[in-house]
Amino acid sequence: MAHVSLVATSRTVTGNSVRKLRNLGIIPAVIYSNQLKSRNLELVLGQFLKAFKESGKTHVIDLQIDGKETLPCIVHILDVDPVKGTVRHVDFLSVNLNEKVIASVPLVYIGESKAVKESGGILNTTLKELEVEALPDNIPSQIEVDITVLESFDDVIRVSSLNKSSDYSIIDDGDLVVASITSQSVEKEEVAEVVTEAPAITETKEK
Secondary structure, X not given: OOOEXXXXXXXXXXXXXXXXXXXXXXXXXXXXXXXXXXXXEEEEHHHHXXXXXXXXXXXXXXEEEOOOEEEEEEEEEEEEOOOOOOEEEEEEEEOOOXXXXXXXXXXXXXXXXXXXXXXXXXXXXXXXXXXXXXXXXXXXXXXXXXXXXXXXXXXXXXXXXXXXXXXEEEOOOOOOEEEEEEOHHHHHHXXXXXXXXXXXXXXXXXX
């Protein structure tokens, strides 16, 4: 995938004063790596959102800083306001295109489970993303999990069951469960146990 370009400028405003930047549609950011001293930057919100829509957290962004240099990087941490849903801060990880990095890649569940469709089972997905090691340009945008292999309640998909790729290696423990099937009767029993174990509430009259 071609790199996405994004313009950034050096930032002198720090601390609580960055709120003023956000009010002006400017997002504070920082770029760092093991070989690079961290640098404070600022981005135009609209430009960043457009670039991030294409790159996500898995594809390389060519960050053009002050019109003087261009550093390849990936979005390492995206701080989003939990209430407003707006971007508050961006951490970029500067990368060497010839050296492998570790990145979090989202999982996408595809297909239909026979155990769900024909036996009324409930699909349990326990992981949303996996950590992979790859050259920056080989980081996948997503990893597909085919749930059609879940044909009975005994079937389980583990990390080790996922398709292998020569472009990247999965870091997470191969024994981790990615997806499984639970019967509705088990779900009801668990709910019943919770209700049974809940402490009784007694009323006390005021004296």
